[in-house]
Amino acid sequence: MRSQFHPDKVTSQATKGYGRTMFNRLMSAAVSGCLLMLAGSPAYAYYSKDSYEAEVSFESRVEIAEDTPDYILLPSYINRQLLYLAGPLQAAPKKAAAKNDANVDILGRERDGKTGKHYVRYRYTGTFVLDNGLQDIVKVRLPLNLDEVWERSTDKCFSWGEKYRMAYFWAPLSKGCPLVDGVDYTTSNATILSKQTNTANTAPAYERLANASGEIRVVLTFGADEDRNGNVSPDKNSDYNAGNYRDIRKFLVNQGFKGHTVPVAERERDCGNTKSLAASPGHVEEYVRSDGGRRLVVRLFWGVTNIGEDSIAFFCMAKEAAERGSVFLYAGHSRVGLLDLTYMGEQIGTPIRMNKEQYQIYAFFGCSSYSYYNLSYFAAKASPADPEGRRNTNIITNGITGSFGSMTDFTTKTLKPIFDWSARGTRTSWQQIMNSYSERFLTGVNGDQ
Known part of the structure; x- marks a missing residue:
């Protein structure tokens, strides 16, 4: 159970x-x-x-x-x-x-x-x-x-x-x-x-999700409930969150994506970190779909998402999302606010520099991520042209403790509107997306405008 x-x-x-x-x-x-x-x-x-x-x-x-x-x-x-x-x-x-x-x-x-x-x-x-x-x-x-x-x-x-x-x-x-x-x-x-009055008719900036090369890069990270399970293959794993990882893999395949495993050496090169991932590499698969001239790339991570060196592979995924991504979704323990961009950059030995020109959606499905990963991520996105960091950022958070049993529901209902827009031009509103979640965790979208 x-x-x-x-x-x-x-x-x-x-x-x-x-x-x-x-x-x-x-x-x-x-x-x-x-x-x-x-x-x-x-x-x-x-x-x-x-x-x-x-x-x-x-x-x-x-x-x-x-x-x-x-x-x-x-x-x-x-x-x-x-x-x-x-x-x-x-x-x-x-x-x-x-x-x-x-x-x-x-x-x-x-x-x-x-x-x-x-x-x-x-x-x-x-x-x-x-x-x-x-x-x-x-x-x-x-x-x-x-x-x-x-x-x-x-x-x-x-x-x-x-x-x-x-x-x-x-x-x-x-x-x-x-x-x-x-x-x-x-x-x-x-x-x-x-x-404050909740917004009534707003939507993600779908057209701005793609980068200059016409690519929408999505980083999905699933952290093990128990750290000891983070370095065991998600296919041979009874951890509560491993089942969600497998569910999302099936979801991506059903959405027309083709996937392969990403080797550790390739991830180390992508990250540019100074510390090896060998001791706690986690598991990463990449899924790709083409919609006309647009390319969707999804990197799916399983592993340890705590603090310290056992989580460097995850920190590298956060770096990829911040610097090259359009969408970052985290499903795991909130770690009481310690999954901070500055801290994670220090751990991997290279700073994490957010792409302030790229519109990005962040989603943190963890305990009270409203408190932990709201203001700090907007602040990291701020620039002279966007001093509050919200023109190019939306952040989805939970106000209270969520559940592992709801993570598949949360992930699929957050991603499907993006995939549908890319394939067919369908524009699902933020209100429709938030209303579609099955459970009540005071989940909301911040910076929605």
């Missing part, structure tokens, strides 16, 4: 286990866009069948050491506390996710007269993607003491806590969780300040 859940996890020799070790890793990920506290961001057009964007504001507090200097408050306490934001938001009956474009204003310090504990108070204002059923107030729950919460929490305080005991899945209202409101965590009423 395939897993119904697609947890947002990081696993490597350096990050086995969670708790405080995971916190340290996540804190270092802040520069990768995971928790950047910005002074606000431009409003991007957005469409989803089950959600909308809005500016949200709430006040909260977090316990601090009495002698904490002011410059430590944001990185060491507030940002660290906000790592827990995703868990309660997606565990609620009506779900939401933060864009991580927030402005945080420190309101002051206070001492509790009864307990003697010291706190810093702050105001958070930023963009959320919200379930259509949320229209006025969003309940925000955050831990008060960031060290003691781990000691006092049990597996019952996390969604799927027996396996994924991490801040992303923290859920203090879960049945059996011993945490107490006002003692272990604080609850705030976040106010929805302004709502």
Whole structure:
């Protein structure tokens, strides 16, 4: 039976286990866009069948050491506390996710007269993607003491806590969780300040997908649920995501594509990296179809899509997509924002330079990719002629945890409109594409205009 859940996890020799070790890793990920506290961001057009964007504001507090200097408050306490934001938001009956474009204003310090504990108070204002059923107030729950919460929490305080005991899945209202409101965590009423209207009649810029040579290059990447399965052939593999890889191969063949395996040496030459792929090469097949004078090339990757050297083959695929591609689709664990272009370029030993002149569609079907792979990829695409990076970019994201069982549905329904346009000139709108997905994960298209 395939897993119904697609947890947002990081696993490597350096990050086995969670708790405080995971916190340290996540804190270092802040520069990768995971928790950047910005002074606000431009409003991007957005469409989803089950959600909308809005500016949200709430006040909260977090316990601090009495002698904490002011410059430590944001990185060491507030940002660290906000790592827990995703868990309660997606565990609620009506779900939401933060864009991580927030402005945080420190309101002051206070001492509790009864307990003697010291706190810093702050105001958070930023963009959320919200379930259509949320229209006025969003309940925000955050831990008060960031060290003691781990000691006092049990597996019952996390969604799927027996396996994924991490801040992303923290859920203090879960049945059996011993945490107490006002003692272990604080609850705030976040106010929805302004709502953005979803777009109504927009479409991908199909005509601009082809490059100057008339080629549309598509990079499809499927990451193994368990890293140990990433270097086993997808044809002899029981990994939850290997079945999706096989499904998409059949889909491509049924769409008239002809394929072959791409040798490792060829991929190394294409990548131009300084590190060999031999230790963890993954598996890549290339599928080609001609539509009149237009050529469609699809590179289909299976392998490890984590952090570190075991994922260099995947990083090379991300480089190919950024520099030569028209469409990049990622199906796998979100890795809490660590699949960052700058980081991946450093790992393969050569920078990843996005083709800022080419119109591209990015699709990240992972946990809360709305938070992780939204702003940073637009920023990487920005140029003097396109300072917001959205004229030549659309990004499809999930607001909450997706499932491996839905990845084939997501992939085929994202790609088929592109293939149909190339073959017959059919123009499927973004609204039709988003509405066609079978499951509800607050999935939407960003930069839709």
